[in-house]
Every structure is written in structure tokens, then in C-alpha cells.
Amino acid sequence: xxxxxxxxxxxxxxxxxxxxxxxxxxxxxxxxxxxxxxxxxxxxxxxxxxxxxxxxxxxxxxxxxxxxxxxxxxxxxxxxxxxxxxxxxxxxxxxxxxxxxxxxxxxxxxxxxxxxxxxxxxxxxxxxxxxxxxxxxxxxxxxxxxxxxxxxxxxxxxxxxxxxxxxxxxxxxxxxxxxxxxxxxxxxxxxxxxxxxxxxxxxxxxxxxxxxxxxxxxxxxxxxxxxxxxxxxx
Amino acid sequence: xxxxxxxxxxxxxxxxxxxxxxxxxxxxxxxxxxxxxxxxxxxxxxxxxxxxxxxxxxxxxxxxxxxxxxxxxxxxxxxxxxxxxxxxxxxxxxxxxxxxxxxxxxxxxxxxxxxxxxxxxxxxxxxxxxxxxxxxxxxxxxxxxxxxxxxxxxxxxxxxxxxxxxxxxxxxxxxxxxxxxxxxxxxxxxxxxxxxxxxxxxxxxxxxxxxxxxxxxxxxxxxxxxxxxxxxxxxxxxxxxxxxxxxxxxxxxxxx
Amino acid sequence: xxxxxxxxxxxxxxxxxxxxxxxxxxxxxxxxxxxxxxxxxxxxxxxxxxxxxxxxxxxxxxxxxxxxxxxxxxxxxxxxxxxxxxxxxxxxxxxxxxxxxxxxxxxxxxxxxxxxxxxxxxxxxxxxxxxxxxxxxxxxxxxxxxxxxxxxxxxxxxxxxxxxxxxxxxxxxxxxxxxxxxxxxxxxxxxxxxxxxxxxxxxxxxxxxxxxxxxxxxxxxxxxxxxxxxxxxxxxxxxxxxxxxxxxxxxxxxxxxxxxxxxxxxxxxxxxxxxxxxx
Numbered sequence: 001x002x003x004x005x006x007x008x009x010x011x012x013x014x015x016x017x018x019x020x021x022x023x024x025x026x027x028x029x030x031x032x033x034x035x036x037x038x039x040x041x042x043x044x045x046x047x048x049x050x051x052x053x054x055x056x057x058x059x060x061x062x063x064x065x066x067x068x069x070x071x072x073x074x075x076x077x078x079x080x081x082x083x084x085x086x087x088x089x090x091x092x093x094x095x096x097x098x099x100x101x102x103x104x105x106x107x108x109x110x111x112x113x114x115x116x117x118x119x120x121x122x123x124x125x126x127x128x129x130x131x132x133x134x135x136x137x138x139x140x141x142x143x144x145x146x147x148x149x150x151x152x153x154x155x156x157x158x159x160x161x162x163x164x165x166x167x168x169x170x171x172x173x174x175x176x177x178x179x180x181x182x183x184x185x186x187x188x189x190x191x192x193x194x195x196x197x198x199x200x201x202x203x204x205x206x207x208x209x210x211x212x213x214x215x216x217x218x219x220x221x222x223x224x225x226x227x228x229x230x231x232x233x234x
Numbered sequence: 235x236x237x238x239x240x241x242x243x244x245x246x247x248x249x250x251x252x253x254x255x256x257x258x259x260x261x262x263x264x265x266x267x268x269x270x271x272x273x274x275x276x277x278x279x280x281x282x283x284x285x286x287x288x289x290x291x292x293x294x295x296x297x298x299x300x301x302x303x304x305x306x307x308x309x310x311x312x313x314x315x316x317x318x319x320x321x322x323x324x325x326x327x328x329x330x331x332x333x334x335x336x337x338x339x340x341x342x343x344x345x346x347x348x349x350x351x352x353x354x355x356x357x358x359x360x361x362x363x364x365x366x367x368x369x370x371x372x373x374x375x376x377x378x379x380x381x382x383x384x385x386x387x388x389x390x391x392x393x394x395x396x397x398x399x400x401x402x403x404x405x406x407x408x409x410x411x412x413x414x415x416x417x418x419x420x421x422x423x424x425x426x427x428x429x430x431x432x433x434x435x436x437x438x439x440x441x442x443x444x445x446x447x448x449x450x451x452x453x454x455x456x457x458x459x460x461x462x463x464x465x466x467x468x469x470x471x472x473x474x475x476x477x478x479x480x481x482x483x484x485x486x487x488x489x490x
Numbered sequence: 491x492x493x494x495x496x497x498x499x500x501x502x503x504x505x506x507x508x509x510x511x512x513x514x515x516x517x518x519x520x521x522x523x524x525x526x527x528x529x530x531x532x533x534x535x536x537x538x539x540x541x542x543x544x545x546x547x548x549x550x551x552x553x554x555x556x557x558x559x560x561x562x563x564x565x566x567x568x569x570x571x572x573x574x575x576x577x578x579x580x581x582x583x584x585x586x587x588x589x590x591x592x593x594x595x596x597x598x599x600x601x602x603x604x605x606x607x608x609x610x611x612x613x614x615x616x617x618x619x620x621x622x623x624x625x626x627x628x629x630x631x632x633x634x635x636x637x638x639x640x641x642x643x644x645x646x647x648x649x650x651x652x653x654x655x656x657x658x659x660x661x662x663x664x665x666x667x668x669x670x671x672x673x674x675x676x677x678x679x680x681x682x683x684x685x686x687x688x689x690x691x692x693x694x695x696x697x698x699x700x701x702x703x704x705x706x707x708x709x710x711x712x713x714x715x716x717x718x719x720x721x722x723x724x725x726x727x728x729x730x731x732x733x734x735x736x737x738x739x740x741x742x743x744x745x746x747x748x749x750x751x752x753x754x755x756x757x758x759x760x761x762x763x764x765x766x767x768x769x
Binding site for chain 2: 622637639640643646651714716
Binding site: 018064087091122123 | 260262420421423424427431449452453466467469470473474476477478481482485
């Protein structure tokens with residue numbers, strides 16, 4: 001493949017936390033990270049725990065504020081630096097361009113699994129019945145038994161919740177995907193399904209940036225590794 | 235996207251005392267903004283000032299009407315204020331008893347705003363009231379019961395139906411779930427979340443409960459001592475709070 | 491006539507105040523005009539408002555009729571008639587057609603009124619919104635802005651509870667398409683008589699210190715729903731005395747066994763009708 005389109009550019013990205021109530025401690029987690037991610041690529045963050053892998057994903061998603069540097073995202077055919085973007089712009093980027101799947105499902109009381117999965121698609125403008133059909137198909141593919149679809153996932157097992165979470169994260173095709181160990185509590189068969197889904201997304205032109213601790217999974221999905229190591233604490 | 239409400243350097247003082255000070259923000263159509271902070275932080279003062287129920291001491295509020303014309307709220311006559319409150323806005327109070335008409339039936343409570351807009355077809359009023367009761371999960375068979383015979387949670391749901399029946403474009407909510415049991419709260423929050431999505435409402439909600447903000451609002455403002463100390467995406471504020479007060483607030487939440 | 495009182499009891503300055511208020515009331519049909527209600531030699535609730543309006547209107551040539559629930563011979567009517575006979579020396583009558591001023595409590599005479607007649611109502615509560623909205627400042631604002639949706643809440647409640655609009659007296663009206671107005675506690679049977687009446691209608695509430703008016707030939711609309719239109723009471727009976735099938739009937743228990751009869755509430759109308767039948 002020649003000259004794939006760059007989707008994400010990190011330039012001199014740093015992140016530190018200031019803890020006002022713990023003697024004004026200052027924790028530096030990321031220091032001057034540069035990274036570019038192209039369409040069709042799956043870059044896996046590699047490094048021991050404490051290296052700031054999850055923090056990096058959260059900073060890119062604008063869940064954490066950027067201390068210094070730039071997070072440029074290709075959005076609507078142009079570049080947008082999330083460090084400078086307004087909240088409304090960030091929300092729009094999240095709605096249409098940037099997806100994020102975490103390790104844990106944030107359960108909403110009383111909302112059934114099927115609705116949780118379909119919600120991002122409905123918000124993106126798809127008709128409700130069509131979105132629900134789509135959500136059902138995805139849950140089916142991830143082997144979530146149909147008898148669970150009408151139940152709120154609060155009481156589901158860890159693996160079931162994680163699959164609901166993946167379905168919710170992947171239902172809207174987005175050009176840029178951030179994955180924070182979405183397969184941690186899945187068995188081999190379901191991991192294979194996720195790997196397939198990611199490959200389909202990549203073939204459709206999405207760029208993926210993820211954390212996968214499982215060696216086998218990493219082998220299957222990664223096109224490139226991005227090594228990270230913990231910063232020396234001063 | 236064009237803003238629906240523009241608040242600029244808004245202040246409201248009570249004599250020497252500060253109610254709220256120098257607040258600025260834009261609210262877009264279909265957006266729910268939470269204002270969080272402890273009691274006395276000026277949240278409710280800000281809300282009431284925005285809703286034109288209190289006169290601002292300084293600053294401006296602009297509202298974009300249905301016909302796209304901007305309206306300066308401080309130049310608003312009482313007649314226009316009431317027209318807005320009746321036709322384009324809604325207000326949900328913390329105590330449902332303040333927002334309901336307790337001496338008339340549930341159905342009349344829901345239908346009142348429609349009658350104020352001139353609807354004069356009794357059968358149609360009944361129909362709409364019934365469907366709204368069902369929508370807020372109150373048995374439509376209770377349409378002729380007095381709200382005083384309802385539980386606190388039902389009263390709050392009735393108030394929500396009464397407010398949303400005219401499909402307002404902008405709703406102000408003052409701690410709509412405070413003072414209710416946790417299970418009742420969850421039901422109301424879910425309901426609000428659903429209705430806000432379905433109707434595409436814009437809303438400003440005051441709450442002291444960060445979990446409520448997380449569940450409902452894409453954006454949050456944190457207030458302390460009448461000033462906005464932090465503002466941004468709700469998940470950003472809760473997961474990476476910057477201001478000392480916000481950090482204290484977030485770290486004080488009990489997790490189960 | 492008792493010479494120790496000023497003509498028609500009230501002093502001339504008070505009458506002037508009342509007349510100014512009445513002129514304002516006529517100029518703004520249905521609008522409640524505040525006035526300095528005086529202590530009268532009868533208790534509140536007995537017609538202190540009506541009696542002040544009448545006192546401000548009467549001249550030596552007037553002929554006064556006073557009715558209470560349609561009857562000329564009940565205590566309230568007799569007393570007020572005698573009061574003005576003594577303090578103003580005006581002629582009094584029980585005949586609707588002969589009167590120039592008629593003070594009434596809770597009825598409009600059956601005999602059609604003329605342009606040269608004035609009807610004065612005694613009003614206990616001039617504010618039709620009061621039972622729904624207790625704050626005076628709020629009801630005044632509602633009137634100012636013609637914000638009357640609340641009144642329909644009451645009618646809605648009636649239908650919800652009784653299957654029809656059960657309000658049978660003091661039925662709210664919209665005067666001249668503008669002011670929501672209490673017609674005083676007349677039966678809704680009389681409401682159609684308010685619409686485009688040739689006679690001037692004046693309303694006085696002594697305790698509440700308010701006057702209002704419906705000028706001659708003013709549109710008066712009784713509120714209703716599209717699918718529950720305004721209707722007046724109907725009886726299966728006819729008057730047991732005069733046989734009229736058109737008048738407002740009172741139900742009277744005539745013995746200890748619960749035997750009832752229906753008779754005209756308007757005694758003058760009943761008498762006239764009976765005389766015609768005999769002749």
C-alpha cells in the first residue's frame with residue numbers, strides 16, 4: 001500500500017497530573033510523544049504497566065486534558081488540534097471520527113443491552129429500528145445470547161459486559177479507533193471475533209491505536225508496535 | 235452550529251453578597267449542560283437568572299427564538315417573559331410540589347400548558363395527557379387522581395410530563411432528583427435521558443450529584459462561591475479535574 | 491323619606507368617587523376597578539357592593555326594583571328596597587318592566603330588559619381566577635396579559651370529574667373578547683342574557699372593593715371546550731303555578747313527605763304569566 005492517508009498526528013505530547021490535595025504533587029506520565037497513524041494501520045502500544053499507555057489513549061480521546069503538545073485528528077477532511085478545540089468540536093469529533101473502547105462498560109441503570117449498543121448509531125442519525133437490527137447482528141456475532149439483549153447489563157458477567165462494550169464502541173464505523181484492552185476478559189473464540197471486526201474496520205480504511213496485553217491477540221491485529229516506557233520520577 | 239442560549243459575564247448580587255459572578259457560556263440546541271457545586275455555590279441563582287426569574291445585576295443573556303431572532307433577556311417585558319416560559323421554555327423544580335398544581339388532577343396538570351396555548355378540544359387534551367402519563371411511566375388510569383395521592387417520585391415524573399408536554403426547546407432543571415430514593419432517582423434520570431434524546435431538548439440542569447452529570451450531560455460547569463471554577467466535557471472534568479475544588483468534589487464521591 | 495340622611499344615604503363625594511369608578515368600568519368592559527368601599531348599614535355578603543352602586547345611580551325620578559334569587563319578597567330584597575325608599579324616597583316596584591334600576595342578587599329577570607334600564611349585581615367574589623390562583627398580584631398580571639389558560643383547567647376538572655361542565659352558577663365569561671369576568675353567582679341559565687344585553691349591567695363587590703361593568707350590546711362569551719360546548723340548564727317540568735316552560739325553576743319541598751314542586755324563581759315573571767293565562 002502506498003502513501004496511506006495520515007489520520008492522527010501526535011506532536012510533543014506531554015501529560016502530567018497536578019494533585020492539589022496531595023501536597024500539590026505533580027505526576028509526569030507522558031513526555032514529548034510523537035506518533036503518526038495512517039489509515040488502515042493498527043498500532044499497538046507496548047510497554048510495562050505504568051508506561052502511560054492508557055493515559056495516552058485517554059489524552060487522545062480528550063478524556064484527559066493535554067498538558068503540552070498537539071493531538072491532530074483528521075476530521076471532516078481537515079486537521080483539528082484537540083488541544084485547541086472547543087468542547088463542542090471535541091464532541092463532534094467523538095460523534096463522527098474518533099471512537100474509544102475501554103476495558104469496562106459504563107452501565108446505565110435500566111437501559112437494556114441492545115439499546116446501549118444501538119445508541120451511538122441512533123445518535124449518528126440512523127433510524128431506530130435499523131439501528132436495533134444492526135446492534136442485534138453485532139451482539140449475535142460477539143456471541144451474546146439473545147435472551148440477554150432486553151436486560152440491562154448491570155448483572156452480566158465481565159466477559160459479557162465487555163462484549164456489549166465492544167459492540168457499542170464499534171457499531172458506528174469511525175475512521176479512528178482507540179482500544180484500551182477491550183479483550184482482557186474474553187475467551188479465545190471471542191477474541192478471534194474481535195480480531196476479525198478490527199480487520200474489517202482496517203480494510204474499510206479505519207486507523208486503530210490499541211493496547212493488547214495478550215501476545216496472541218497482538219500478533220493477530222498489530223501492523224506495528226509503538227514502544228513506551230515509564231518516565232523516571234524526579 | 236448556532237447557539238440557542240448565550241450567557242456573557244452574567245452576575246447576580248444580593249446586596250453585597252455574591253449570588254453568581256461573571257458567568258459566560260453557550261448552550262447549543264439538543265445539548266444538556268450540568269452545573270455542579272455544593273449548596274450555596276450559586277448554582278440555583280445562576281439557573282433562575284438564566285430563566286429570567288431573577289434580574290441579572292450585570293452581564294447579558296441572549297436566547298435564539300423559534301423564528302431564529304435573538305432575544306435579549308434583560309430587555310424582556312413581563313408579557314414576553316411569560317410567552318417564552320409558556321411556549322418555548324420549561325422549568326422543573328426540585329420539589330415537585332412547587333411545580334405542580336396540587337388542587338387539580340394529574341391530567342389537568344399535564345394539560346394546563348396546552349390549554350394556555352389555546353387548545354380547546356377536551357378529548358384531544360385527555361388523549362395527550364394520557365399518552366404523556368404513560369411516557370413518564372404513570373398508569374394512565376390515574377389521570378383523574380390528585381397529585382397529592384402520588385409518591386414523591388411519581389410527582390416528579392408528573393412534573394416532567396407537565397413541563398415537556400408542549401415540547402419546549404429549552405428546559406431548566408433545578409436538582410430534579412434530589413430528595414428522592416436512589417432507585418427512584420435512577421428511574422427519573424433514565425427517563426430524562428431518554429426524553430432529552432427523543433425530543434432533542436436543550437437543557438441546563440443544576441445538581442450536586444456528579445453521577446447525574448456523568449449520566450446525562452456532555453458538558454459540565456463547576457461552581458464554587460458564585461464563580462465558575464472549571465468548565466468542559468463532563469468526562470474530562472470528572473476523570474481529570476484541574477481545579478483544587480473540582481478535585482476535592484470528585485475525590486469525595488463514594489464509589490460502590 | 492327620612493330627612494336626616496343625604497339623598498340615597500351616601501354623601502355626594504362618595505357618590506362622585508363611585509361614579510368615576512363606574513365610568514372607568516364602563517369604558518373597560520369586564521375590568522375590575524378598585525374603589526373605596528364604604529361601611530354600609532348591613533353586613534358584608536348582604537349586598538354592600540350592589541347597594542353602593544345603586545346609591546350612586548339613583549335620582550329622584552328612578553323606579554327601583556330589588557330581587558334576591560329572583561324573588562321580590564325575600565328578606566334581603568325587602569330590606570334593600572325599604573332602605574332606599576326611606577333614604578332616597580324613590581318609587582319602588584316589583585314589576586320588571588316598570589323599573590329603571592334593578593338591584594339583583596343571583597338572578598337576571600326573565601322579562602327582557604331594555605336600553606333605559608340598569609341592572610346592578612351584588613358580587614361576593616369578583617375574581618373568577620381566585621379559587622385557582624390565590625395571589626392577587628398574579629391574577630392581576632394574568633388579566634393584564636389576558637393569560638387565561640388556567641380558567642380552562644377548572645372546566646377540564648369539571649368534565650373529568652362529572653362528565654360535563656358541572657359549574658352551574660358563577661360560570662366564567664369573556665367580556666368583549668378581552669377580560670375574563672365573573673358574572674356573579676347567577677345560574678348559568680342566565681349567562682346568555684348577558685350577551686348583547688340592551689341594558690347596562692353594573693357589578694359591585696363591597697368586601698373586595700371592586701366594581702366592573704358590561705356595557706349595553708357587549709359581546710359576552712361563556713367559556714367552553716370545542717367538544718363540550720356551553721349549555722344551560724333544562725327542566726323536564728313546567729312551573730307548577732304559571733305553567734311556564736321557559737323560565738328558571740326552583741325546586742320546593744311542600745310537605746313532610748318529601749313532595750316537591752317546581753316553580754318559577756322569578757316571582758314577577760310568574761305572576762305576569764299567570765295573569766295572562768287567566769285573562
